[in-house]
Amino acid sequence: MNATAIRSAIAAPADEVDNRAAYLGFAFAYVFGHGAALLSKSGLVVMPFWLPIGLLATGLVAGTVFAMTASSRAQRAASESRRRAEKLVGTAWVTGFAALALAVTGLSTVFDKPELQTVLWPAGSTIVVGLIYIAEGAIRGNALHYNLGTWLMLVAAATLFVPGAGFFGVLAVLGGAAYLLAAFLEPRRLASLAR
Numbered sequence: 001m002n003a004t005a006i007r008s009a010i011a012a013p014a015d016e017v018d019n020r021a022a023y024l025g026f027a028f029a030y031v032f033g034h035g036a037a038l039l040s041k042s043g044l045v046v047m048p049f050w051l052p053i054g055l056l057a058t059g060l061v062a063g064t065v066f067a068m069t070a071s072s073r074a075q076r077a078a079s080e081s082r083r084r085a086e087k088l089v090g091t092a093w094v095t096g097f098a099a100l101a102l103a104v105t106g107l108s109t110v111f112d113k114p115e116l117q118t119v120l121w122p123a124g125s126t127i128v129v130g131l132i133y134i135a136e137g138a139i140r141g142n143a144l145h146y147n148l149g150t151w152l153m154l155v156a157a158a159t160l161f162v163p164g165a166g167f168f169g170v171l172a173v174l175g176g177a178a179y180l181l182a183a184f185l186e187p188r189r190l191a192s193l194a195r
Contacts (some may be wrong), residue, residue: 013193014077017140020186022067022147027179029059034172042165052060085139092135096128119160119167124157126175144189186191 033056039045040052071090075083104124109114132148134144159167161179 001020003041015074016077016193017070017074017136017142017145018186018190019067019070019145022063022070023179023183023186025059025061025063025066026175027176027183029056029063029177030176031172033057033059034168034175036170038165038172041168051081083141089132089135089139093140096132097125099104100124100128121160122168122171123156126159126171127153130156142189144182144185148178153180 033052036047036052036055038043040047071086075086078086100121104117104120107120108114108181130149130151130153133145133152135149137144137146139150152175155170155178159170162170
């Protein structure tokens, strides 16, 4: 089978969002960003303080750009009601993270524990992402996206019970593996829609 046949075998309807590249970008962020934080904060590896956040940011930016590109491409072929629903969910990214910033800042300030931000930002961000994935999955009829969101949200909440650097290990392994699995399953989902 040549490359063109493979691409056409997993081509989805024009109004369908192809999340493969976005999932891989976010998998990089979780595995390498949170993984580096685990190694650094546990003292296993000495590294510059900026490296874990730099790796995390690189993956998050790449995943976000890929997700926005795929969503924009799909919206061009979508119905008016679907575009309206996508725009409403799109604003949830802004309001969700604005609310998270207020919550994290408020909790760390009220309890006078700025170190809380170290765990509240990654866990809270993953919960917000999970909730929005659930909404996107419902709007798009995409069970894979919906289930990924559910898993991320539950994992992020559970990480708050993990002490020390292990917190980052759970996010790296369970969050990163979920994104990798979703990237692996996405071509099957797209192929089933193309039939």
